[in-house]
Amino acid sequence: MYQSIHRLYHHHCLSKIFQPVNLKPKDSNVKKDEPMSLSQKLLVETGIISLRSNGMFALLPLGQRILKKLMMIIDEEMISVGAQRLTLPLLTSADLWKITGRWNSTGQELLSLQDRHNREYVLSPTHEEAITSLLRDVYPLSFRQLPLKLYQITSKFRDEMKPRFGLIRCREFVMKDLYTFDESEAKAIETYSEICNAYDNIFQRIGVPYIKVAGDCGNIGGSFSHEYHYQAAIGEDTLLVCHGCQEATNIQLLSDSVNAVCSKCGSDMATITGIEVGHTFLLGTKYSEPLGGCYQNKRGKPEAAHMGCYGVGLTRVMAAVVEVLTTSDNIIWPWEIAPFKVCIIGPKEGSLEAGVTRWVNHLAKVLSSLPGYEDDIVVDDRHRLTIGKRVLEARRTGYPYIVVVGKKAQEDVPMFELIHTMTDESCYLSHHMLITHMRGAA
Amino acid sequence: MYQSIHRLYHHHCLSKIFQPVNLKPKDSNVKKDEPMSLSQKLLVETGIISLRSNGMFALLPLGQRILKKLMMIIDEEMISVGAQRLTLPLLTSADLWKITGRWNSTGQELLSLQDRHNREYVLSPTHEEAITSLLRDVYPLSFRQLPLKLYQITSKFRDEMKPRFGLIRCREFVMKDLYTFDESEAKAIETYSEICNAYDNIFQRIGVPYIKVAGDCGNIGGSFSHEYHYQAAIGEDTLLVCHGCQEATNIQLLSDSVNAVCSKCGSDMATITGIEVGHTFLLGTKYSEPLGGCYQNKRGKPEAAHMGCYGVGLTRVMAAVVEVLTTSDNIIWPWEIAPFKVCIIGPKEGSLEAGVTRWVNHLAKVLSSLPGYEDDIVVDDRHRLTIGKRVLEARRTGYPYIVVVGKKAQEDVPMFELIHTMTDESCYLSHHMLITHMRGAA
Known part of the structure; x- marks a missing residue:
């Protein structure tokens, strides 16, 4: 049978690499007085990414290499917790988003379109509805197959009011999204902590110091969540981190009067700003109930699955690591994802x-x-x-x-x-x- | 430094694989009297893909594995001809499509949307405009860097009037699209034939007999093109293939009175139907002139690049190989892409x-x-x-x-x-x- 005769183990020649350097962003959509982050400036000027439209970037060959390395780390860590990769359509029927109420609650950030028959679709920013309806359609999935962990690494869309800082807050981006399905809340919590371990592995392998904080559930919903942040001056989240026990919280979770003393150990808390690069949510049955996302339980009956969802923004990580490590006009890449x-x-x-x-x-x-x-x-x-x-x-x-x-x-x-x-x-x-x-x- | 400790070399357990079998397509968008192809029926019933909306499929874990293997073959063959992978945004500014006239000429197959500022975007079916504007924006790219060969493997969109046969003609699909840039028509033809060799390698490695025919340029345009087909009863293209010299043509290229004798060798021609899985085009300056896609020539002046574009429909290949090889209710996968x-x-x-x-x-x-x-x-x-x-x-x-x-x-x-x-x-x-x-x- 035909054998692969190609070995990729050879060196590359820079003269052959498409890396248009020293470019200033030319797109007329970028206003001259808009704040530009260091990562945005450097990634564009070194020909790693290129602004194509307002808030939309091409990953040029070096950027593609970085993305590939991030994907490899994520694939390996996902496989090690038994998650399976799939690809859902980027377009999700608006009907599903209407059932969960997110069609209205998401607001103008949601990009949508009508097809030639005037049917509405969401250009998905995330796929809770899509994956839950998949579970519904494949019923009966036996309790024996739980926990079920399905993930994808695909382009996502969010019509930001003000796209900025390049890959940090853009309108089209690459995200890994994982969805888990369990029999009960207790088992879903077990799965949740297993995935959090995998997330720790992912961020340790990337090799840039990160902070895990109790998070805000926002529009995704659910009972609790954690966020993974890189500390950076341009970060849009304010985090309260304890000097003593390292306990950390997103300030959005706290009431107005921020207590500057840690409730756990009594030490002082410091306020820092972070870029959110990962987010985990325990969703409960918020999506599985309205959408009928059921598994078949031990008695042979349909029962709403207890879900979790877990994201890592790959293109955002690319930029955020530059914000963290780079102190001059020379980019510093972490070893594992250097182009x-x-x-x-x-x-x-x-x-x-x-x-x-x-x-x-x-x-x-x-x-x-x-x-x-x-x-x-x-x-x-x-x-x-x-x-x-x-x-x-x-x-x-x-x-x-x-x-x-x-x-x-x-x-x-x-x-x-x-x-x-x-x-x-x-x-x-x-x-x-x-x-x-x-x-x-x- | 942190080392990868994960080796993926282990066996998989079917009990842990999400493969919902024996399902009939349930989506209400599929009308009961619609023709269904064998690949559509089998890929859905064996849990390899799942219909999510009209003409849109999820690749389930086994389908994802097939896709990954196809990608690997294509990546290797693209690298071997010096092509570089990148990722362009899926959304392309409608302005670019208006410049080339395709905004109007493409018709209802083009999915488009408006963002919150009422700016129009194309949900790209192909990226000639996008890549040519990239070349324009990175000017001056020296003639020394030509031929430039850039490709991506991403989701593409086409609002088919009648999506059918599953992955054969769907509305969201995965395609490899390569674009080449040369100094002159002569050099572009050299590049074209080099890429055609790579295509032969790709299809030989996939291992299913294919037919290369002189093709129809259609809406992409350009001076000439070739198509790669799998022969199958459900194929929508009619091809004329010579019994003697194997010369083949898409019947769309011929005038009304089809000559059943080969012009080259005089043998009889047979009419067969094919599924188009690859297409190569010599574009000339059709896109580079209106969009200003120039390189810097030996005299330091901008000059419109001579382009080629080259597609392989990965998800279509997945289904088409099933159409070719499968004769019963058991799928036959070619060795190199079996799940x-x-x-x-x-x-x-x-x-x-x-x-x-x-x-x-x-x-x-x-x-x-x-x-x-x-x-x-x-x-x-x-x-x-x-x-x-x-x-x-x-x-x-x-x-x-x-x-x-x-x-x-x-x-x-x-x-x-x-x-x-x-x-x-x-x-x-x-x-x-x-x-x-x-x-x-x-």
Whole structure:
């Protein structure tokens, strides 16, 4: 039978990558006086994303790579808790949203359209109605198949009044949404805490410090929820975090008179701002009852499932990690989602050290063969540019490591400069030391 | 740094898979007298897809697995011709479609909406306008970076007057769309033929016989095009194929008086019906001129790029391969995109041969460790059902191989039944012979 003969383990050449750099957002929909976040500015200027319409971005090839890595982390953690991936249509019949009342309660943020027969559809911001009606339609699903955990990673839509900060608050975005179905509230709470563990794994793997807080249920509804935040100055949520026990709450949950002392341990509470990147909800039967989302119980009877729903905003994470880690005009990517882990830069064409160019391909080949780097090495082969110019661009794009093959590669024991962009440290290493170091970093 | 500790190489358990079987399409939008295709019936009844609204389907977990495998084939073949993946917004500003005239010419198939500020957007069926305006906005892109090949795999929308045959003609579907940009018509033709080679690779890897025909440019426009078809009775395109030289044409290209003799070799031509699953177009400057999609030429001046566009309908392929290969009520999947390659079935609980159940997990473990089967083994662990019932279901779902651990596994040299569903052959093999056979099949 036909076998895949393609192995993707090779290095990439920057000259071939579509990364239109140093662009200012040109879209006329962006007003000149609108606040722009650091992530928005840097992701656009480094050619990772591109504004296409007001609040809508294209993920360019580097952005697509980051998205793919986030998806992989999420897929693995979802599979590890037994969740199954599917794809629901992006269009959901408005009839379902009318049954739950969200057709009216969501307001102008809901994008909708009519088809040629004047039937109304929602351009779904979330899929509680859609997934619950799926459960209804496949009845009888036995109690033996519970807990059922179904998720998707798809584009979602929200007609923000004021889209801003680039991928932080846009109108079309990529979200992972998971829905769980259980027999009882007690079992739904068990599932809920299992998923929260998976969320901790996801955010730990992304590798950027996060804060989990008791959350606001908002328009989704349900009995309780938690939010996952990245602390950032531009964050739109205000959180109260205890200095002592790390207990944290979204301030929206509290009454007007905010108590600045932790109820749990008595320590002082600090007010910080956060970007919400994940949200978990225990929904109860809010959706399954009106929509008839039932499983077949032990007595063979239909019974409304106890649901949970759980979101991670992938495109928002992409921008929020930049807000957290980046302090200058150089992006800092967390290791696990960097578009490439290593950028190798050789001498300029016609320069005195041009003879060492052969080291570039050699290093690219050796590094690509190390576990953890298979598809993650890029060579900036634009040899008409100086080393300095290319190092600047590589720093700006935020590759965790930059390897420079320059003058010192001509020495008897060739030495290569290794730059660690997160700590802004650099040193010269021999071939052997370089490989050993990179193996240790993986 | 945090390391991925999750390996996905383990077997799956059918009891945990959300596969609601034996369902009839219930959606009230499906009229009782509407023609239903075999693929539509079987994909729904085996719980691979589910009709959600008129012409809109959910891909359930097995369908999602098939989609993922198709994506992998396409990603590999696209990368091998240097194409880069990105994601454009699904919503495209109607202004762009007005510039090219397609806002009016597309007619009622175009789904569109207005946002809260009454700005119009297209729910994109295809992205020529969007990608060309991207090229315009990133100017100056140097001639050195051409040919530029950008693709995406995303949901597309078409408000079909009569959605039918399930995934064959639906209103929301998954498509790979590639766009290429070249300096001249001559170079664009070179790129075109390179992409056609990649398409041949894609369809050869999928493994179902296909027909490449000179095509109709339709509403996309351009100077010439080719179509990739699967021959099937329900196909909506009529093709004229030469018995001698295999030259083929879409009948839409011909004048009224169809010549039944091949112009190339003089042989008789046969009329067949095909399902279009891929389409390639040489566009010229049809989009780049009105939209200003220019690169910077050798003299530093803007010049309209010569474009090509190339589509593969992934969800349509899923259904069309079923139409081609399936002759009974049992789906036949091509090897490379089967939801699982092997289904292992053990004895019923409490049956005389229940003692051999230990072989089930053993075989699952050994087979999962063979190259090519890492994530592709499923165990039907619903041991309350008879072997016979589960074999029937496995045949119906279309796993290429079924391994039955039954009575003969009790013998001194345990024997396992191996069923090859495509040829409907079966035989009893020892442990060693079974593993050797499966290694050979990969």
